[in-house]
Amino acid sequence: MKVSIVTATYNCGRTLKASLDSLARQTYRKIEHVIVDGASTDETLQIIEEYIAKVDYEVKLICEPDEGVYDALNKGIKLATGDVIGLLHSDDMLASDRVIERIVDVLNSNDYEGCYGDIVYVDREDTCRVVRYWKAGKCSRKKLRLGWMPPHPTCFLKRSIYERFGLFDTSYKIAADYDFMVRILYRGGVRLAYIPEVITIMRSGGMSNKSLKNRILVFRENYMVMKKHGLPAFRALLVRTLSRIPQFVSGKVHRFSKGKGGL
Numbered sequence: 001m002k003v004s005i006v007t008a009t010y011n012c013g014r015t016l017k018a019s020l021d022s023l024a025r026q027t028y029r030k031i032e033h034v035i036v037d038g039a040s041t042d043e044t045l046q047i048i049e050e051y052i053a054k055v056d057y058e059v060k061l062i063c064e065p066d067e068g069v070y071d072a073l074n075k076g077i078k079l080a081t082g083d084v085i086g087l088l089h090s091d092d093m094l095a096s097d098r099v100i101e102r103i104v105d106v107l108n109s110n111d112y113e114g115c116y117g118d119i120v121y122v123d124r125e126d127t128c129r130v131v132r133y134w135k136a137g138k139c140s141r142k143k144l145r146l147g148w149m150p151p152h153p154t155c156f157l158k159r160s161i162y163e164r165f166g167l168f169d170t171s172y173k174i175a176a177d178y179d180f181m182v183r184i185l186y187r188g189g190v191r192l193a194y195i196p197e198v199i200t201i202m203r204s205g206g207m208s209n210k211s212l213k214n215r216i217l218v219f220r221e222n223y224m225v226m227k228k229h230g231l232p233a234f235r236a237l238l239v240r241t242l243s244r245i246p247q248f249v250s251g252k253v254h255r256f257s258k259g260k261g262g263l
Contacts, residue, residue, distance in 0.1 A: 001104050002030050003156070004082030008072035010038035012090035013047060015203060018127070020051045022093040028101040031057040034079050036072040039065050070168040070176040077162055086156040093127070095120070095198040103156045106193050114157035114192045116150035117199035124203045131204050132247045138194045139185060145231055147240030149181040150192065154199035161190060174214060175221035182229045
């Protein structure tokens with residue numbers, strides 16, 4: 001089984017190396033990495049070139065202006081040739097060296113069309129310091145109606161899903177991933193396997209939380225997605241918001257164990 005990883009980059013030199021290194025360390029080597037860069041002006045391209053020179057799997061690089069992260073991801077997915085496609089954002093890291101091996105084992109052993117797992121959010125500078133732990137749990141239609149979706153960065157989907165349902169709707173600036181997941185899971189009935197392990201480590205302070213303006217935009221776009229797909233929008237937004245509160249780590253500082261795959 002060939003696994004394509006798609007990464008969108010733009011002026012992310014501060015975080016990109018850790019992301020690329022987490023992929024380069026994977027025990028599973030039948031990998032294709034598609035990197036779509038939006039014409040970075042910092043050290044991003046130099047980091048990518050150094051990475052390409054040292055890995056033993058194929059890396060495809062596009063470097064051109066784009067219309068945002070979802071446009072870049074769509075370009076990468078179109079170029080991917082793997083049986084399975086996963087996303088590795090430039091701020092994110094795979095949680096252990098065996099993540100892709102584990103995913104391939106799961107998808108080879110059943111008839112699911114993809115899989116997902118848990119995610120931890122870490123301090124932007126101290127990536128061992130956990131600030132939020134999202135234990136995803138199993139998918140159900142009831143949970144989807146209440147605004148739940150799998151942690152999108154942990155999702156690895158068979159390429160046939162994109163062929164059947166299309167790509168990200170770039171009319172959404174922040175919630176295109178939510179729209180896509182509702183489209184395939186709630187409307188399309190796609191079955192995904194849940195892996196009860198941390199798949200992805202995400203640095204806090206992502207696009208949806210960068211500013212008050214972005215927080216308002218993501219709330220508005222989530223509402224639009226829910227109305228579009230026939231979900232009870234006000235109730236789902238309330239449940240979706242409240243369900244995140246227990247995910248945040250409080251009290252003493254929690255640290256992601258290196259022995260369990262943390263950086």
